[in-house]
Amino acid sequence: MSFTQELLQEKFPTRQAVITEITNLEAILNLPKATEHFVSDLHGEFAAFDHILRNGSGNIKQKIFDNFAGQLTPKSIQEFATLVYYPTDKLEFQKQQMNGEELDQWYLDTFSRVIKLLKVSATKYTRSKVRKAMDPSFVYITEELLYTDQQQLDKRNYYNRILHNLLELGQADKFIVATCDTIQRLIVDHLHVIGDIYDRGPQPDKIVERLIKYHSVDIQWGNHDILWVGAMAGSALCMMNLLRICARYNNLSIIEDSYGINLRHLSMYAEHNYQDLAAFHPRMIKDEQQPKESELRLISQIQQATAVIQFKLEGQLKQRHQGWNLPGVGLLDQIDWEKNTIKIGKEDFPLVNTCFSTVDHAHPFELTAEEKSVTEGLLNSFSNSTDLRRHLDFLMKKGKMYETANGNLLFHGCIPVDEKGNFLVLKCQQESYAGQALLSFFEKQLRNAYAHPECRDDLATDLTWYLWQGPLSPLFGKHEMATFARYFVKEEKTHLEHKNAYFKLRHQEWFCRQLLQEFGLNPETGHIINGHTPVKKGHQPIMANKKMIVIDGGYSKAYQPTTGIGGYTLLYNSYGLQLITHHPFTSKADAIKNGTDIISTKRVVNQELKRQTVADTDTGTALKQKIRQLHQLLANYDE
Numbered sequence: 001m002s003f004t005q006e007l008l009q010e011k012f013p014t015r016q017a018v019i020t021e022i023t024n025l026e027a028i029l030n031l032p033k034a035t036e037h038f039v040s041d042l043h044g045e046f047a048a049f050d051h052i053l054r055n056g057s058g059n060i061k062q063k064i065f066d067n068f069a070g071q072l073t074p075k076s077i078q079e080f081a082t083l084v085y086y087p088t089d090k091l092e093f094q095k096q097q098m099n100g101e102e103l104d105q106w107y108l109d110t111f112s113r114v115i116k117l118l119k120v121s122a123t124k125y126t127r128s129k130v131r132k133a134m135d136p137s138f139v140y141i142t143e144e145l146l147y148t149d150q151q152q153l154d155k156r157n158y159y160n161r162i163l164h165n166l167l168e169l170g171q172a173d174k175f176i177v178a179t180c181d182t183i184q185r186l187i188v189d190h191l192h193v194i195g196d197i198y199d200r201g202p203q204p205d206k207i208v209e210r211l212i213k214y215h216s217v218d219i220q221w222g223n224h225d226i227l228w229v230g231a232m233a234g235s236a237l238c239m240m241n242l243l244r245i246c247a248r249y250n251n252l253s254i255i256e257d258s259y260g261i262n263l264r265h266l267s268m269y270a271e272h273n274y275q276d277l278a279a280f281h282p283r284m285i286k287d288e289q290q291p292k293e294s295e296l297r298l299i300s301q302i303q304q305a306t307a308v309i310q311f312k313l314e315g316q317l318k319q320r321h322q323g324w325n326l327p328g329v330g331l332l333d334q335i336d337w338e339k340n341t342i343k344i345g346k347e348d349f350p351l352v353n354t355c356f357s358t359v360d361h362a363h364p365f366e367l368t369a370e371e372k373s374v375t376e377g378l379l380n381s382f383s384n385s386t387d388l389r390r391h392l393d394f395l396m397k398k399g400k401m402y403e404t405a406n407g408n409l410l411f412h413g414c415i416p417v418d419e420k421g422n423f424l425v426l427k428c429q430q431e432s433y434a435g436q437a438l439l440s441f442f443e444k445q446l447r448n449a450y451a452h453p454e455c456r457d458d459l460a461t462d463l464t465w466y467l468w469q470g471p472l473s474p475l476f477g478k479h480e481m482a483t484f485a486r487y488f489v490k491e492e493k494t495h496l497e498h499k500n501a502y503f504k505l506r507h508q509e510w511f512c513r514q515l516l517q518e519f520g521l522n523p524e525t526g527h528i529i530n531g532h533t534p535v536k537k538g539h540q541p542i543m544a545n546k547k548m549i550v551i552d553g554g555y556s557k558a559y560q561p562t563t564g565i566g567g568y569t570l571l572y573n574s575y576g577l578q579l580i581t582h583h584p585f586t587s588k589a590d591a592i593k594n595g596t597d598i599i600s601t602k603r604v605v606n607q608e609l610k611r612q613t614v615a616d617t618d619t620g621t622a623l624k625q626k627i628r629q630l631h632q633l634l635a636n637y638d639e
């Protein structure tokens, strides 16, 4: 008997136990496929993300429509939906609007509604799974209410008694909140986050905290997430990039207040060595409060200081890896200090907005003693931040370079290819990597770097930075990042970042099919789900005869003028795939008070010919395998 068989026998020691388990698993196979939810490029926009999780991208509202149409007015439907999304706040709001008998009646109506909604949200799951999704203190009552047949008079009295008791014993609010939470929990079974949780927006830490508590999630890393992982893995270059971006988006409080990393030394150093330069003021987002003048100055100084350290460290890295093709990186040695020009490619360009007083012209990549000590101190503080480490541990645990899920291929950026669609090859230490192998190579190196934060100048640590902006990085997908030129050169042609051929080819069905095959998926039924590149106004997120879906719709407020919307999400339920377009999120207070929902349109991408069941999913494949093993075990038991 194999080891697996022995384990199974221990768990199911009698013939009857095996038969019960087989029956149970067979029943699960016939349940409808549970709903998967896809989001991407959250970029620190916690409130919008939280709202989308709460409303299940419109799934909750849809269930209310389907089950209460004709019984509730559109306004009551919206109010009920808001209660399910934000039960605690909506209850408070409701209690300010009503009292006495009117309020009691509202509670009784609400009890029945939430129970009915819970019932329809639970139909796809086994009783045991539904029970696990409940607040333990209300399991007994909820099950009585869920599975009681109200049509029988005796039972109806019993049911009503429970509801009245909840009210009389002061448990009404707690019960409603618990039930709404369970509905939210059941409405989506699994969440896929296709990268870029971090940078630009104000609260990536709250997003990660929410994900840690979420019932089922996987993450495909984005290039911005890698900056943070890289910083924790000991890459000073990743750390300087993320600090520069935090300054650029006026988000330094994430570092100080959320992650408890003291920036005093950096601020003092920046104040001493840099002037106020408007080109380094933070990018201001519409509707956001302007910082005070003194704050603007300090942010500008910090952005300059971190940018200059970044450019010096880039030069050092370029010297360590001369074989890596890195245009646009470490350009400080291309400056003609007399003429105040820089050579980019073959041309010289005048420099603007310069802030190079700490650069030694003879050794432009060398950090000054103070830059060294600031950098060293910051790296240590990053590594000592328990919350940051906890968050990044979670990203490493739940994250991967790519995921295959129920026939679909999920990754943040691209698979680097040439114009004909051939996979580009990365050579590293006498080995060559391309296609799927390239992604696996990077993942292995990243895990290695993260496991050894004490090694700061080794290949694995430098590769974490390469993932951020290297030309063959699947998470980046451009030939270079023109950060230096965008700060210091006016000519726009130096700012161009050419996208990898992947981004043109992904419009072609044959190409997407080839990629699905490369990752072992069925090109007939699979889809590729991508983030990373905001879908511009007037462009289509669904491409290649529906084989490719790009869901970066711009949660990041800075990118909403480009996309013209508030973001996309994707739902994959038993009927197929639906793409949801969201309006920009206003605020939680607006959602509660005015019932503002942000769903704009829902588009069916793909409709299954036959409703999908668990048997058609990855879980189904695993269950069928288990059923086969149980049948083998059954043969060992006497009848």
Ligand SMILES: O=P(O)(O)OC[C@H]1O[C@](O)(COP(=O)(O)O)[C@@H](O)[C@@H]1O
Pocket (backbone or CB within 6 Å): 223, 224, 248, 478, 481, 482, 483, 497, 532, 533
């Ligand atoms: O808009 P900003 O802050 O200047 O950032 C632009 C930079 O961000 C990048 O687009 C990378 O970030 P994304 O992954 O969000 O696209 C670079 O290619 C580009 O240089």
Ligand SMILES: [Mn+2]
Pocket (backbone or CB within 6 Å): 196, 222, 223, 224, 412, 475, 532, 533
């Ligand atoms: Mn990205």
